[in-house]
Amino acid sequence: MVTRTQVGIIGAGPAGLLLSHLLHLAGIESVVLESRSRDDIESTIRAGVLEHATVELLKAIGLGDRMQREGAVHDGIYLRFNGGTHRIDFTELIDRNITVYAQHEVIKDLVAARLATGGQIVFEADDVQVHDIDTERPRLTYRDGETEAALHCDFIAGCDGFHGVSRPLIGGPQRQDFTRVYPLGWLGILVEAPPSSDELIYAHHERGFSLVSTRSPELQRMYLQCDPNDKVEQWSDDRIWSELHTRLATHDGWTPKVGRIVQKNVVAMRSFVAEPMQHGRLFIAGDAAHIVPPTGAKGLNLAVADVQVLARSFGEHYAGRGSQALDTYTPTALRRVWRAEHFSWWMTSMLHSFADADPFQQRLQLAQLEQVCSSRSAARTLAENYVGLPFNAQLN
Structure with a gap:
């Protein structure tokens, strides 16, 4: 069984599904290959703190109704230490907020939207393999039940997580992990x-x-x-x-x-970043490209940011405006990735206890917490990073 599409997408997590939907809205065809069943991806419970820009994007593309009904809007967070509680007021500091809405609920909304618009998601696609990414005709092969299948594409987007097949194929002399x-x-x-x-x-x-x-x-x-x-x-x-x-x-x-x-x-x-995030006609996004500790609540939001950049870059290409956006996908995405990596490391270092920490380091942690809770500029820095940068901030 041989089929063809413009963008072949590996992985039906938030990155792959959202990319597919954004491409659909831009008139670009895609097919999503997913090794798990629909029930599996919709029932795997994972937390979800959605940045302000993520919420606004989902609303703008028509996927915000259930999120707005069932998600919880939070205008701040509490920091607690030494028996005291201190509130960081996002709305007062930067006039933005976050929404708590579980990742599997986002996936449900995305699957429903893709299927409702005729999008093709191949669930339980076994043994997905990537071929010919250094040519103008890359392809994916996989098994659909007992059938051997091939998907010919213009481009391939690897949204298949840290253990997927895509990331190891990003090579070349510039490759660094x-x-x-x-x-x-x-x-x-x-x-x-x-x-x-x-x-x-x-x-x-x-x-x-x-x-x-x-x-x-x-x-x-x-x-x-x-x-x-x-x-x-x-x-x-x-x-x-x-x-x-x-x-x-x-x-x-x-x-x-x-x-x-x-x-x-x-x-x-753990923290992890793969550079670059592209090789030939293969592009990686989300957990395939980077991992952050959960302290900063950035994982899902970074995946959304990646595919927002990637979808816009594909749109430039198919509109006949050249390949510059695709060629610069890696540095564009990495500006936000490394900002989020730093924030997640900083939150982790400030809030956790460490077995090898001496009293000096412990006092430094408390001093940092006290500064965040007493200095408006320090609190604003935390708020800006936690709520997330606007998407256009990484594109300029």
Whole structure:
């Protein structure tokens, strides 16, 4: 079975699906190949903090209705340390905010939109392989059930994550991988309980970082810093609640809402950037190109930013305005990537406890937190980066 399209896209995560939809709106054909089933990608629960620009983009392309009904708009966050709570007011500082809306809900909206407009998504595409990216006729091969299939394209977009087939094919003498592995993990839990807070709480404590988030009126998301090699079996419900109460304790006696824990998982933390993000007619985006620790809430938003640049670059090409935008995709995208990498590293370094930290370093962390909470300019810097730069800021 042989088919043809203009842009072949590997991966039906937020990056691949959004790219496909943006290309559709620009009159450019695409086909998305995804190794998992539709049910799998729509039911894999992952947190989602959407930057202001991400929200505005989804609204502008007609994908904001359910997000606006069910997402929670947050005008700030709380920083907690030394038993005190301090609010960073995004709206007052920079007149923008964020929306808490889970990543799998974004995926549901994108899948529905693509299928409603006749978009082609091949679910359960096995053994996807990339060919001929150094020619003008690249192609993808895969198995669709028992059928061997080939997809001929003008370009290929690898949106298939860190472990996908695309990133290893980005080669050449300029290829560099930048990696930082943190001696930290997050134990994430889903709790059947009402919200503990109206906005996210980022808590620094000598026993480790903790985060209070929300998912819905009935289901909440919380995180505890742990050893990255921990197993969920090591964390009983009693141990989890004991740690959360200790790390989140305040002088006024605040406590989180307790409920039945319905999910636990441990996530290791690392930073990663692949340079360049293109080779021949292959372009990578999202987790295929970069990973950030979750402290800065940048992963999904960086994927959106990448494909917004990439879709605009394809649009320039197919409109007959040349290849300059495609040729400069890497430096354009990387300006935002490295800004987000720095912010995520900074938030991680400021809020977590480190086994090798001496008293001097611990005092530096507290001094940094106190500055952010007492200096308007420092708070504004945090707010600008957390809420996210406008997309046009990376394109100029």
